[in-house]
Amino acid sequence: MLSLREVQHAFVGAVADGFPPAELDRLIGHVADDAVGAQERLGIYANTVRVNHTNALRATYPVVERLVGEDFFSYAAETFARSYPSRSGNLDDYGFEFADFLESFAPAASLGYLPDVARLELLVDRLMVAEDDRRDRGVAAPLAAYDIRLDHRLNLAAGCRLLKSDFPIHRIWQVNQPGFEDAGTIDLAEGGALLLVRRNGFAIEIVSLEPAEFAFLSAFAAALTLGAAVVSACAVEPRFDAAQSLYRRFGDGTVAVPLSLFPQIPWKWIAAGALSE
Amino acid sequence: MIMAPAPAYSSGIGLRTPHFRAVLSTKPDVGFFEVHSENFFGAGGQPLSVLERVRRDYPISLHGVGLSLGGAEPLNHAHLGKLKTLVDRIQPSLVSEHLCWVGIGGVFLNDLLPLPYTEEALSVMAAHVMQVQDELGRRILIENPSSYLTFAHSTMSEPEFLGALVAMTDCGLLLDINNVHVCAENHGFDAPAYLAAVPAGAVAEYHLAGHTDTGDLLIDTHDHPVPEPVWALYRTAIRIIGDRSTLIERDSNIPPLAELVAEAVQADRLRLSVAKQEACHAVFA
Numbered sequence: 001m002l003s004l005r006e007v008q009h010a011f012v013g014a015v016a017d018g019f020p021p022a023e024l025d026r027l028i029g030h031v032a033d034d035a036v037g038a039q040e041r042l043g044i045y046a047n048t049v050r051v052n053h054t055n056a057l058r059a060t061y062p063v064v065e066r067l068v069g070e071d072f073f074s075y076a077a078e079t080f081a082r083s084y085p086s087r088s089g090n091l092d093d094y095g096f097e098f099a100d101f102l103e104s105f106a107p108a109a110s111l112g113y114l115p116d117v118a119r120l121e122l123l124v125d126r127l128m129v130a131e132d133d134r135r136d137r138g139v140a141a142p143l144a145a146y147d148i149r150l151d152h153r154l155n156l157a158a159g160c161r162l163l164k165s166d167f168p169i170h171r172i173w174q175v176n177q178p179g180f181e182d183a184g185t186i187d188l189a190e191g192g193a194l195l196l197v198r199r200n201g202f203a204i205e206i207v208s209l210e211p212a213e214f215a216f217l218s219a220f221a222a223a224l225t226l227g228a229a230v231v232s233a234c235a236v237e238p239r240f241d242a243a244q245s246l247y248r249r250f251g252d253g254t255v256a257v258p259l260s261l262f263p264q265i266p267w268k269w270i271a272a273g274a275l276s277e
Numbered sequence: 278m279i280m281a282p283a284p285a286y287s288s289g290i291g292l293r294t295p296h297f298r299a300v301l302s303t304k305p306d307v308g309f310f311e312v313h314s315e316n317f318f319g320a321g322g323q324p325l326s327v328l329e330r331v332r333r334d335y336p337i338s339l340h341g342v343g344l345s346l347g348g349a350e351p352l353n354h355a356h357l358g359k360l361k362t363l364v365d366r367i368q369p370s371l372v373s374e375h376l377c378w379v380g381i382g383g384v385f386l387n388d389l390l391p392l393p394y395t396e397e398a399l400s401v402m403a404a405h406v407m408q409v410q411d412e413l414g415r416r417i418l419i420e421n422p423s424s425y426l427t428f429a430h431s432t433m434s435e436p437e438f439l440g441a442l443v444a445m446t447d448c449g450l451l452l453d454i455n456n457v458h459v460c461a462e463n464h465g466f467d468a469p470a471y472l473a474a475v476p477a478g479a480v481a482e483y484h485l486a487g488h489t490d491t492g493d494l495l496i497d498t499h500d501h502p503v504p505e506p507v508w509a510l511y512r513t514a515i516r517i518i519g520d521r522s523t524l525i526e527r528d529s530n531i532p533p534l535a536e537l538v539a540e541a542v543q544a545d546r547l548r549l550s551v552a553k554q555e556a557c558h559a560v561f562a
Contacts, residue, residue, distance in 0.1 A: 001430050004397050005349035008381040008390075015386060030393070032427045032464075036493045044494060049386045056387075086385040089343030089356050090315040094387070129319025132326070189506035202323040 002030055015046045016085060053081050057095045060125045063176040064098075064118050068108070076105060092129075098120060113167035113188065120169050120206075121199070123161050127199045133159050133253065143250045146261050150227035154246075156220045157256040160198040164214065169193050170206055198256060210239035213245050220255060282405040286522040288541040289338065293527070295313065297327045299534045304334060307541045309370060311338040311524050317367075318359040324487035328367060336370035338482070338524070339363065340451075345385075346405040346419070347392045357412055364413050371482060371522075373418035373451045375410070376402065376439065380433035394438040403445040410448065417483050420451040423488070423497030435460070436474035450475065452518070453484035454511045455503070455526075459495040477518040485511060485544060486492050486526040497501040499528040503540055511544070512551050520552040 007030060013023035024039065031038040042178065054077040056064055059171045064255040065073040080101045086094045099118035108114050148154070156162070163169075168194045171186050194214035196207040209217070219229030226246075233240045287308020300310070310331055317325050328337065332383060344356060364372060377389040392398045409417055419465060421435060433441070439450060452475060461468035485508075487501025502509075503525065513525075524541040 003349070004393065004395070004401060005381065007428070008378060011390065012381055012384050016384060030428050030430055032429050036463075037427065040493065041541040042297060044425040044496060045386070045388060045390065048388050048496075052387055086380070086387050087383060089353060089379050089385055089387070091343070091387045092315060092318065092319055129324065132321035167322075202326070211492055219321075253514055265280060 002026065011042075011045075012041055015049055017082070019145070020108070029144065030057060036268055050078060050081070051066070052091065053086065053094060054078065057098060060095055061098060061118055061121045063116060063121055063173055064102075066176045067114065067117065067172070068111070072108075076102070076108065079105065098122070111163070113169060113172060114170045115163035116163075116167055116193075120163060120173055123197050124204050124206075127159060127161065127197065127204060128202075130159050130199060133199070134158065143247055143257075146257055148226065148257065150230070151225050152261055153223055153258070154220050154229075155223075155224050155256045155258060157198075157253055160196060161256050162209075162214065162218055162221055163195045163197055164192070165195075166192040170195055170208055173206070178268060198254060199202060200253075212240040213249075215244065215274045216240065216245055217254065279413065282398075286520050288523045288525065288544040288548065289335075290525045290537040290541050291527060292328070292331060292337075292365050293531055294324070295531055296534045296537075297323075301327065301330060303534070304349075305534060305538045307335070307520065308545075309336040309338055309524075311340050311526075314339045314341040314360055314363055314372075315343050317363055323540065325366075332367055337355075337367050337370040338371040338373065339367065340420075341372070341374040343379055343385075343387070344374050344405075345379040345381075346374055346379075346407065346409070347376065347386050347390075347396055347402050347407075348381055348397060349378075349401055350381060352408060357409065360409075361413055364415075371418060371451075372413060372415065373420055373482070374421050375420045376435075376442075389422040391422065391424040391426060391428070392438075394431040394433040394435060395428075396432065397479075399441055399445070400437060401435070403442055406442065406446040406448050410446065416447065416449055418449040418451040420453050420484065421456050421460075423456040423463075423495075425463055425494055425496070427464055434471075436471055440474070440476045441477075443476050448479070449481040450479045450505055451482045451484060452480045452513055452514065452521075453486070453526075455484065455486040455488055455507045457498060458507050458510050459488050459497050462495045468510055469517065471511045472510075472517045475518065480518050480521055483511065483514060483523040485523060485528050485540075499526050500530040502536070503544075508543075508547065512547060515548060515551040516555060519555075520548050523548060 010023050010026040014027055028038050031041060054074055057077045080098060084097045084101060099115040099122065100116055101116040102108050167188060168186055168190050174180060194209045194211060196209055198205050215236045216229050216233035219232045230242045233242060246255065289307050289309035292310040312328060317328055318531050322355060341360060344352060345526055375389050378389055378392060379385055379390060406419065417472055421439065442448060443450065457468050461471065485503045486499045487504055489496045489498040523544045525537055525544060527537060
């Protein structure tokens with residue numbers, strides 16, 4: 001008689017891998033076999049698993065599905081599932097590797113933009129349930145109050161991500177949103193996308209950036225210093241106005257200043273005990 | 278004079294994304310809302326915000342599908358930690374999970390998979406239920422699943438297994454009436470006898486849902502209104518086990534909010550009328 005662990009491994013092997021004979025043989029003597037055969041009974045689970053996993057991908061990647069059609073998407077999803085099984089009891093964690101899979105999925109080889117569209121959709125999906133930005137911008141100190149030097153490291157704020165693509169994925173994403181009317185056509189030669197994706201309240205904003213500003217913000221995302229960020233941006237565009245960009249992106253909540261750089265005067269007061277007396 | 282029983286129990290519906298706006302704006306007359314715990318494991322965003330707002334006006338029941346309590350390996354700490362965070366944040370009226378496993382060895386099928394009803398599976402399940410109850414600091418309910426196969430080496434019936442689990446862990450039970458009906462049809466047992474064998478005192482909630490008939494087997498699809506055989510078995514359950522809070526479960530083909538509310542109202546009427554009849558029987562017997 002199989003142990004519980006052996007039953008469960010055989011079950012997963014049988015259901016997830018399309019009933020290889022070895023796994024099925026191990027299990028079949030343990031499954032009650034009557035008017036409805038054991039394999040048909042196991043098939044019910046295999047079907048539910050396939051549908052649930054495909055629907056989970058469908059929910060995260062609706063634009064990819066719209067681009068390739070329902071049947072192609074289902075085929076891609078089922079092929080994906082064999083190489084990238086679910087690793088979590090939470091179905092919301094499933095399918096994070098779908099873009100990487102699409103890179104090497106031969107039937108989609110002619111759709112070079114598809115993996116990056118999937119990357120954008122995953123970013124949007126994850127940002128929708130990312131931590132809320134609870135900062136009250138009304139009482140935040142103005143940037144000028146901070147003592148920021150070129151060797152300080154600033155951060156990209158929690159709900160902000162950058163995404164670079166050689167394809168116009170922002171436009172592809174936009175015209176494939178529900179209710180978008182003026183679909184028109186997109187020329188893949190119109191150029192790539194340098195995107196800032198962020199959540200504002202519960203809405204997702206996708207902002208196209210100039211190359212120099214993309215380089216500037218990428219340096220913060222990579223935990224480089226302000227000086228390195230300026231050098232990186234000016235290498236792209238020598239006339240890049242780093243101060244103006246910093247004010248703007250601090251003001252709109254894209255750049256965050258670490259706590260250690262909070263305005264100095266109150267800290268000095270606190271250190272001197274002025275506020276506690 | 279015979280007094281009507283106090284409304285200790287109520288009927289609720291699932292809180293699903295398409296109804297977020299309508300629930301917040303119309304505040305429908307239902308007793309509680311139930312959600313799948315895992316759908317609210319994110320750190321923030323609209324779903325969690327809506328749940329917190331709904332929580333101000335209604336009790337919330339957290340219903341998990343992914344802990345894999347019957348899995349022959351240690352529980353996933355991260356998953357349990359997220360559940361605890363959600364429980365602490367929402368302060369639910371009920372927390373439930375399933376008599377099942379969902380994956381093994383790092384591969385998850387994300388479906389409610391059947392257990393052999395053996396002493397070994399009972400000790401695994403009991404240890405995990407106790408671990409979750411300790412971690413959350415509260416009693417949880419365990420739901421009977423729909424199943425499409427049974428194991429030849431099972432040594433207990435499902436009600437016997439549930440009864441032993443209750444005795445070992447002091448957990449409660451969430452009795453899914455549709456699942457009892459589906460299993461009775463699929464495995465050829467007597468549904469009322471199943472109800473009579475379950476420890477009635479442990480049952481704290483009923484689920485009602487619809488299913489799909491493939492001809493050979495019934496499949497627990499949650500994509501239809503509650504069908505008549507399930508309503509009939511629900512009446513039997515109230516007579517045998519008693520009146521309990523009841524959830525109308527719908528996970529796909531989700532209808533307008535008003536239709537689900539109407540089913541909850543129907544469950545309420547049925548609960549109260551059967552419970553009243555039973556009270557009369559008790560007085561005049």
